[in-house]
Amino acid sequence: MxxxxxxxxxxxxxxxxxxxxxxxxxxxxxxxxxxxxxxxxxxxxxxxxxxxxxxxxxxxxxxxxxxxxxxxxxxxxxxxxxxxxxxxxxxxxxxxxxxxxxxxxxxxxxxxxxxxxxxxxxxxxxxxxxxxxxxxxxxxxxxxxxxxxxxxxxxxxxxxxxxxxxxxxxxxxLNDRELRAGLAEVIKCGIIWDAAFFAWLEEHLTGLLQRNPELLARVVEICCQIKAAVVEQDETEQGRRAILNCGHTIGHAVEHQSGYGTYLHGEAVAIGMNIEARLARNLGLLTPGEAERIQGLLLRAGLPVELPADRRALEMLQSMYADKKATGDQLTFALPAGIGACKVIRGLDELEVKKVLDL
CATH class of the missing domain: 3.40.50.1970 (Rossmann fold)
Structure with missing residues (x-):
């Protein structure tokens, strides 16, 4: 133990x-x-x-x-x-x-x-x-x-x-779908905090999907260490802790619009991380190669990466404005700033969001 x-x-x-x-x-x-x-x-x-x-x-x-x-x-x-x-x-x-x-x-x-x-x-x-x-x-x-x-x-x-x-x-x-959904939050830890861990996940993903006990235990420990470090810096999300919301602004909108339970939380976050990686790429925070690595790892984990085909983009946007992370009628995103780093952006230009929502 x-x-x-x-x-x-x-x-x-x-x-x-x-x-x-x-x-x-x-x-x-x-x-x-x-x-x-x-x-x-x-x-x-x-x-x-x-x-x-x-x-x-x-x-x-x-x-x-x-x-x-x-x-x-x-x-x-x-x-x-x-x-x-x-x-x-x-x-x-x-x-x-x-x-x-x-x-x-x-x-x-x-x-x-x-x-x-x-x-x-x-x-x-x-x-x-x-x-x-x-x-x-x-x-x-x-x-x-x-x-x-x-x-x-x-x-x-x-x-x-x-x-x-x-x-x-x-x-x-755990059933396979739930395991894969959990891997979305694991991958998030690499994206926002630790580039070496992200690379390790790329190398060991097959073993994790096969439920190798030693690999799973290592992943749980590393992710708990990362989560604890962030929470210790900012317990009530006044600043730094907001990086844990990477993928969640769009992910929560997907859950809300689709009806709670249609997507598992991790599946919605995977979609959010991929779309938000594109947003970060468009803003110059992420290179095209890094965005491709994020999408590639999510796909290898068997996770969805694209918005629902029947999405109502305007309603999704409205849901983002109603999200508790939004402040003063301004959209807030925790976007990857290179693999292993994250930047919280408040007041993001709505036009940039509409581009990745295909509006």
């Missing part, structure tokens, strides 16, 4: 990475001084794979566990599902020491984290991510939210977990 740290003063927390860590949950949770009542949140896909195991391990360790299974998929990130979890917490009389434990992918983590951040004005939150995307990205950094019909993640907060426990063995049961 490897343990990393996210250093944020009294909000600091460990990230444990290893195989078969689900069996070691009691000893990993023990230092966190949690209450004995636990609200375990998982989804209908994860429950039969790992939910019963985690519930049993916690019960045998003396925890009093209430398990809530939510429907799998992005459409679950709603205030209605959050209310259901509040009802469960109140029904079991969970107090401010009792943790909410998220077992699943990014949807479960976002929803459970939002509930933890708002129930009794904040209770302990534990992340146990089971998808590659959640392990390398959404479980670290404290962004928790639910969606609104007018925009993705529009209702949420910054709320750091007490700990993140990543059992990379869970990736062996």
């Amino acid at each position: 490897r343990t990393l740290g996210v250093v944020l003063g009294n909000r600091s927390y460990p990230i444990h990475i290893g195989s078969n860590l689900l069996k070691k949950l009691p000893e990993l949770l023990a230092p966190l001084t949690l209450g004995q009542k636990v609200l375990l949140v998982t989804d209908t896909n994860v429950w039969p794979l790992y939910g019963q195991q985690v519930e049993t391990v916690l019960l045998e360790a003396g925890y009093r566990v209430t398990t809530e299974r939510v429907p799998a998929g992005e459409t679950t990130k709603t205030l209605q599902q959050a209310e259901r979890l509040y009802d469960a917490a109140l029904g079991q009389m969970l107090d401010r020491t009792c943790p909410v434990v998220a077992l699943g992918g990014g949807v479960v983590g976002d929803l459970a984290g939002f509930v933890a951040s708002t129930y009794m004005r904040g209770v302990p939150f534990i992340q146990i991510p089971t998808t590659l995307l959640a392990q390398v990205d959404s479980s670290v950094g404290g962004k928790v939210a639910v969606n609104h019909p007018r925009g993705k993640n529009m209702i949420g907060s910054f709320y750091q977990p007490k700990g993140v426990i990543i059992d990379v063995h869970t990736l062996q049961t």
